[in-house]
Amino acid sequence: TINADRLLHRIEELGSIGRDAQGRLVRVAASDMDKLGRDRFVGWLEQGGLEVAIDRIGNIFGIWRDDANAGQAPVMLGSHIDTVIDAGIYDGCYGVLAGLEAIESLKEAGFALARPIVVAAFTNEEGVRFSPDMMGSLVFAGGRNLGEALASIGTDGTVLGKELERIGYAGRHEPGFFKPHAYVELHVEQGPVLEREGIAVGAVENLQGISWQRITIDGEANHAGTTPMSMRRDAGVAAARVIGFLADQASASSTRTVATVGTIAFEPNAINVIPSRATFTIDLRDPNETHLRKMEAALAAFLEKLAASAGVTIHAESLARFEPVTFDAGIVSLIEDGARAAGLSCRRMTSGAGHDAQMIARIAPSAMIFVPSRGGISHNPAEFTAPDELVAGANILLGVAARLAAD
Amino acid sequence: TINADRLLHRIEELGSIGRDAQGRLVRVAASDMDKLGRDRFVGWLEQGGLEVAIDRIGNIFGIWRDDANAGQAPVMLGSHIDTVIDAGIYDGCYGVLAGLEAIESLKEAGFALARPIVVAAFTNEEGVRFSPDMMGSLVFAGGRNLGEALASIGTDGTVLGKELERIGYAGRHEPGFFKPHAYVELHVEQGPVLEREGIAVGAVENLQGISWQRITIDGEANHAGTTPMSMRRDAGVAAARVIGFLADQASASSTRTVATVGTIAFEPNAINVIPSRATFTIDLRDPNETHLRKMEAALAAFLEKLAASAGVTIHAESLARFEPVTFDAGIVSLIEDGARAAGLSCRRMTSGAGHDAQMIARIAPSAMIFVPSRGGISHNPAEFTAPDELVAGANILLGVAARLAAD
Ligand SMILES: NC(=O)NCCC(=O)O
Ligand SMILES: NC(=O)NCCC(=O)O
Numbered sequence: 069t070i071n072a073d074r075l076l077h078r079i080e081e082l083g084s085i086g087r088d089a090q091g092r093l094v095r096v097a098a099s100d101m102d103k104l105g106r107d108r109f110v111g112w113l114e115q116g117g118l119e120v121a122i123d124r125i126g127n128i129f130g131i132w133r134d135d136a137n138a139g140q141a142p143v144m145l146g147s148h149i150d151t152v153i154d155a156g157i158y159d160g161c162y163g164v165l166a167g168l169e170a171i172e173s174l175k176e177a178g179f180a181l182a183r184p185i186v187v188a189a190f191t192n193e194e195g196v197r198f199s200p201d202m203m204g205s206l207v208f209a210g211g212r213n214l215g216e217a218l219a220s221i222g223t224d225g226t227v228l229g230k231e232l233e234r235i236g237y238a239g240r241h242e243p244g245f246f247k248p249h250a251y252v253e254l255h256v257e258q259g260p261v262l263e264r265e266g267i268a269v270g271a272v273e274n275l276q277g278i279s280w281q282r283i284t285i286d287g288e289a290n291h292a293g294t295t296p297m298s299m300r301r302d303a304g305v306a307a308a309r310v311i312g313f314l315a316d317q318a319s320a321s322s323t324r325t326v327a328t329v330g331t332i333a334f335e336p337n338a339i340n341v342i343p344s345r346a347t348f349t350i351d352l353r354d355p356n357e358t359h360l361r362k363m364e365a366a367l368a369a370f371l372e373k374l375a376a377s378a379g380v381t382i383h384a385e386s387l388a389r390f391e392p393v394t395f396d397a398g399i400v401s402l403i404e405d406g407a408r409a410a411g412l413s414c415r416r417m418t419s420g421a422g423h424d425a426q427m428i429a430r431i432a433p434s435a436m437i438f439v440p441s442r443g444g445i446s447h448n449p450a451e452f453t454a455p456d457e458l459v460a461g462a463n464i465l466l467g468v469a470a471r472l473a474a475d
Numbered sequence: 476t477i478n479a480d481r482l483l484h485r486i487e488e489l490g491s492i493g494r495d496a497q498g499r500l501v502r503v504a505a506s507d508m509d510k511l512g513r514d515r516f517v518g519w520l521e522q523g524g525l526e527v528a529i530d531r532i533g534n535i536f537g538i539w540r541d542d543a544n545a546g547q548a549p550v551m552l553g554s555h556i557d558t559v560i561d562a563g564i565y566d567g568c569y570g571v572l573a574g575l576e577a578i579e580s581l582k583e584a585g586f587a588l589a590r591p592i593v594v595a596a597f598t599n600e601e602g603v604r605f606s607p608d609m610m611g612s613l614v615f616a617g618g619r620n621l622g623e624a625l626a627s628i629g630t631d632g633t634v635l636g637k638e639l640e641r642i643g644y645a646g647r648h649e650p651g652f653f654k655p656h657a658y659v660e661l662h663v664e665q666g667p668v669l670e671r672e673g674i675a676v677g678a679v680e681n682l683q684g685i686s687w688q689r690i691t692i693d694g695e696a697n698h699a700g701t702t703p704m705s706m707r708r709d710a711g712v713a714a715a716r717v718i719g720f721l722a723d724q725a726s727a728s729s730t731r732t733v734a735t736v737g738t739i740a741f742e743p744n745a746i747n748v749i750p751s752r753a754t755f756t757i758d759l760r761d762p763n764e765t766h767l768r769k770m771e772a773a774l775a776a777f778l779e780k781l782a783a784s785a786g787v788t789i790h791a792e793s794l795a796r797f798e799p800v801t802f803d804a805g806i807v808s809l810i811e812d813g814a815r816a817a818g819l820s821c822r823r824m825t826s827g828a829g830h831d832a833q834m835i836a837r838i839a840p841s842a843m844i845f846v847p848s849r850g851g852i853s854h855n856p857a858e859f860t861a862p863d864e865l866v867a868g869a870n871i872l873l874g875v876a877a878r879l880a881a882d
Binding site: 259349 | 561603701706748
């Protein structure tokens with residue numbers, strides 16, 4: 069079993085790194101704050117006697133191998149340590165630190181396994197600063213060209229490749245420089261299911277599809293006092309119609325589609341000027357690809373009608389599009405076995421969030437373990453999972469990793 | 476009559492000052508760009524042999540007086556030279572430069588009038604950077620405490636008083652240091668009426684009431700992928716409902732109410748995070764105070780219902796509230812007489828925009844002259860009034876000013 073104290077202390081410590089002036093946790097990808105978190109993580113890898121490797125997209129790997137197993141495809145554990153703006157301390161970090169903890173505990177206990185075990189921290193999983201999300205694992209899995217990914221422009225106008233160089237994490241390894249035997253990602257659920265049902269462990273068997281778009285609406289700036297309502301081409305009102313449509317559509321829907329508009333900007337953004345331009349993002353998700361396509365089509369039809377009726381032009385750009393993923397049945401069973409052996413309640417479930425496992429599933433058998441999130445809250449400083457739940461999940465991870473690396 | 480070339484050249488020249496990197500005209504109040512415009516205007520005042528006086532709220536006055544009339548209350552002409560973001564070149568500047576032009580032409584022609592004539596450029600008429608709009612004229616008219624006005628916080632976090640000091644326009648005169656005999660403001664209509672009806676001159680007899688509010692909606696940040704639609708407290712969706720409500724209400728209205736949401740921001744403003752906070756401004760106007768109050772009440776009722784149904788809290792703060800104003804009937808008649816004498820078509824009308832005349836009307840008989848705006852467009856670089864229309868308006872102003880200063 070793992071060293072519970074060490075794991076819990078590291079989660080707290082990493083969560084204290086990258087606080088802004090208001091005390092908010094903001095370790096968005098490849099930022100100065102992210103560098104601080106990365107440096108701490110690499111310090112722990114070195115302290116644990118692991119080999120550290122960094123690839124060109126900035127993914128960090130801590131490798132535990134010996135002369136006997138060095139030629140075998142490794143079992144990979146991991147997640148990410150970048151965060152959203154004003155984040156909680158568990159999302160991503162828990163899976164990375166538990167992966168490291170599993171390796172250290174096995175190593176300290178003198179295990180000699182048939183395969184190396186690697187813990188990975190993938191770059192820009194959150195997708196807050198650079199699109200798409202899960203970028204490091206996507207590039208590692210060959211799903212996106214490295215050059216294109218490095219050229220990504222951040223919300224602050226920065227270039228990912230330049231930012232990685234600046235913070236010292238533009239590594240020398242080619243992404244995909246090894247092919248994992250299997251990948252297991254432990255994560256907080258970020259949703260309400262486990263807590264509501266009083267279940268300790270989720271064996272995640274699939275993950276919903278994600279469609280991210282950026283919408284730009286162009287109308288005409290004019291004077292707020294002198295322009296009759298009937299003569300306006302108000303980009304802001306048109307944007308509000310889209311937000312209302314999405315909320316209505318997803319709420320009324322008999323499917324499980326969720327729709328979110330998380331960012332918005334008006335131009336010129338002045339109190340007495342009708343907005344000439346509104347820019348906003350849309351996040352659509354559904355576990356069923358057919359339903360996701362239906363929602364995308366309904367949105368496209370709405371935008372077309374709206375453009376005509378509101379006298380505006382509307383441009384939709386895809387920022388990310390991932391189909392739903394089904395995880396490896398064998399690993400899902402191993403997770404269930406592990407929970408049963410530990411006397412923990414367990415259920416199969418779907419992930420609502422995107423995860424690096426979704427990308428790594430393209431190149432290796434993969435699955436995920438979830439532990440409960442209090443109130444289903446995440447991407448919020450109130451994110452919380454109890455210490456005993458964190459420890460229980462990490463022990464399941466250790467067991468599954470040991471089984472996968474045993475032959 | 477005025478020197479048409481001089482007036483038209485000055486309008487062009489002032490319009491070329493304060494362009495940003497993208498070529499946009501952005502001379503928002505008390506900015507570096509505003510300073511450049513002010514410096515040019517003061518240069519012209521000095522060149523015209525006028526006495527220059529600046530008051531503590533940064534209003535600039537060019538005074539033409541002689542030993543004989545120095546004791547009399549002056550006739551004041553003027554408007555403002557601050558602009559919105561990405562502005563046209565006529566709004567405000569036209570009235571200021573035409574006022575100066577009227578004085579210079581009368582002076583050069585050797586007129587000796589019974590009263591001084593003053594041209595004024597009032598601070599922060601647009602209200603884009605600091606609220607409320609018409610601030611300089613409001614303070615001059617005693618409608619707002621000087622200290623409070625100087626303490627106004629700009630949209631960029633700056634303090635108006637500090638900004639005025641920084642750009643060298645925190646003058647030494649107390650606002651209201653003279654009481655005008657009358658005030659006449661020439662302005663582009665900024666609306667579609669004169670052009671549509673083919674009329675050269677508007678004699679503005681009243682001005683609609685203005686209600687500005689800032690709305691803050693607080694919900695709860697959560698994960699865009701894992702949070703079911705039914706469990707969300709989405710501040711962004713609530714904001715969209717308000718914007719839709721206002722547009723529907725004002726469009727359907729049998730009154731002349733106009734409603735605009737010109738600015739908006741979400742927090743944390745991330746693509747995959749449900750907005751915890753939405754902040755936006757509302758601009759409501761109506762020429763009839765009863766109708767304006769009705770709209771304010773309908774909005775307040777809607778916000779209350781929305782807060783309950785969407786599980787959010789909503790805070791509304793008034794940024795500016797001005798009742799409709801009726802101008803001086805005598806000056807309106809003088810404007811009509813002037814148009815008739817010049818053989819120009821003229822109609823009485825209501826101003827949709829707020830103007831400094833609205834504030835000065837509190838302390839002196841006031842009225843306004845409008846000339847046509849092509850397409851009714853303003854607060855937009857496409858703002859345009861033809862040179863002959865500009866010259867015609869300035870000549871009416873000169874005539875009215877001479878009449879008012881004659882005794
Ligand atoms: N797990 C997680 O929050 N991933 C970020 C990508 C997303 O699902 O929006
Ligand atoms: N004339 C003008 O555009 N004034 C600005 C104040 C307003 O009406 O919004």
